[in-house]
Amino acid sequence: MGPADPALAELLARFRAGGVGALARAISWAEDGHPSVAALLEALHGETGNAWRTGITGPPGAGKSTLVDGLARHWVADGRCLGLLAVDPSSPFTGGALLGDRVRMDRSTGEGVFVRSMASRGSLGGLSLATGAAADLMDAFGFDELLLETVGVGQAEIDVAAAADTTVVVLTPASGDGIQAMKAGLMEAADLFVVNKADTAGAERLANELEMTLELRPSGAPRPPVLRCVARDDQGVAELAAAIEARREDDRASGRLDRRRQARDLARVRRVFSESLRARLWDGDGLQDRAREALAAGERPDSVALKLAARVLQRLQERAS
Numbered sequence: 001m002g003p004a005d006p007a008l009a010e011l012l013a014r015f016r017a018g019g020v021g022a023l024a025r026a027i028s029w030a031e032d033g034h035p036s037v038a039a040l041l042e043a044l045h046g047e048t049g050n051a052w053r054t055g056i057t058g059p060p061g062a063g064k065s066t067l068v069d070g071l072a073r074h075w076v077a078d079g080r081c082l083g084l085l086a087v088d089p090s091s092p093f094t095g096g097a098l099l100g101d102r103v104r105m106d107r108s109t110g111e112g113v114f115v116r117s118m119a120s121r122g123s124l125g126g127l128s129l130a131t132g133a134a135a136d137l138m139d140a141f142g143f144d145e146l147l148l149e150t151v152g153v154g155q156a157e158i159d160v161a162a163a164a165d166t167t168v169v170v171l172t173p174a175s176g177d178g179i180q181a182m183k184a185g186l187m188e189a190a191d192l193f194v195v196n197k198a199d200t201a202g203a204e205r206l207a208n209e210l211e212m213t214l215e216l217r218p219s220g221a222p223r224p225p226v227l228r229c230v231a232r233d234d235q236g237v238a239e240l241a242a243a244i245e246a247r248r249e250d251d252r253a254s255g256r257l258d259r260r261r262q263a264r265d266l267a268r269v270r271r272v273f274s275e276s277l278r279a280r281l282w283d284g285d286g287l288q289d290r291a292r293e294a295l296a297a298g299e300r301p302d303s304v305a306l307k308l309a310a311r312v313l314q315r316l317q318e319r320a321s
């Protein structure tokens with residue numbers, strides 16, 4: 001544990017020397033909740049903040065991986081180095097990440113591209129915490145661009161995408177009954193919309209519908225542009241890259257980037273705070289057994305929770321006085 005951990009010192013040295021294996025190992029530490037991961041992130045903290053994080057989210061099959069692939073090739077051709085992180089909801093049957101993304105993403109793997117898939121862990125806040133840590137590690141490693149692909153199906157995945165510097169929401173005419181089918185939170189998270197599969201029927205109608213809905217949105221933040229893409233044929237990908245870059249310049253100049261990163265850090269503090277309290281108190285202090293007993297005695301779940309919380313707080317006060 002701590003700086004005395006020889007594995008940590010060794011990993012840090014290899015990481016700082018640019019060893020890709022060390023980066024992969026470090027991300028595994030974050031995924032597995034390794035005891036030294038906090039010290040590792042602490043040591044690398046001063047080296048983060050330089051990579052631009054673009055979140056790509058949307059329903060399964062919308063073409064997110066194809067777009068990521070296209071963006072990756074576009075930016076690599078521009079001489080940038082990239083980290084791609086695909087966040088897949090864990091399957092309750094295999095517990096593993098969906099293989100499809102890795103395979104499709106391999107097409108863009110070349111010089112300067114690092115590809116990693118993450119499976120979501122069962123624990124509360126686990127997905128966004130592990131993904132945030134993985135993004136920090138890739139940032140510290142020195143990539144120019146980070147692309148985070150998440151399936152916009154659950155709140156946790158939307159949280160991950162929304163923690164990016166720029167969030168792209170990908171929709172297709174096939175993703176249901178258009179805008180009404182959009183998951184709550186997805187609409188708000190978007191800085192840019194892509195209507196992908198513009199080669200299929202209904203795409204233009206969806207794009208128009210989206211533009212009309214966005215016009216009704218209260219002003220404040222800039223209105224998200226709606227781009228039409230055929231990701232499979234690389235159509236609209238250069239325009240998407242340009243739109244991401246334009247938005248980035250605007251966010252930097254307006255101070256919106258700083259505010260967004262502050263909000264992201266605060267959300268992360270809140271998550272780690274509640275997660276560590278839960279781990280210490282719930283898992284480590286016999287609260288679970290007490291809760292079971294109270295429930296077996298016929299008490300209501302909410303009352304049990306509030307009573308346990310009050311008890312913990314009272315005990316802390318007694319200790320302090």
Ligand SMILES: Nc1nc2c(ncn2[C@@H]2O[C@H](COP(=O)(O)OP(=O)(O)O)[C@@H](O)[C@H]2O)c(=O)[nH]1
Pocket residue numbers: 058059060061062063064065066067100104196197198199200229230231232233
């Ligand atoms: N017709 C059409 N198909 C596309 C387009 N972009 C991607 N696809 C296909 O849609 C399927 C799902 O793409 P994928 O990138 O894996 O979607 P993801 O689940 O959102 O990551 C694949 O078979 C792609 O070849 C497009 O612009 N038009």
Ligand SMILES: [Mg+2]
Pocket residue numbers: 064065066101149
């Ligand atoms: Mg995908």
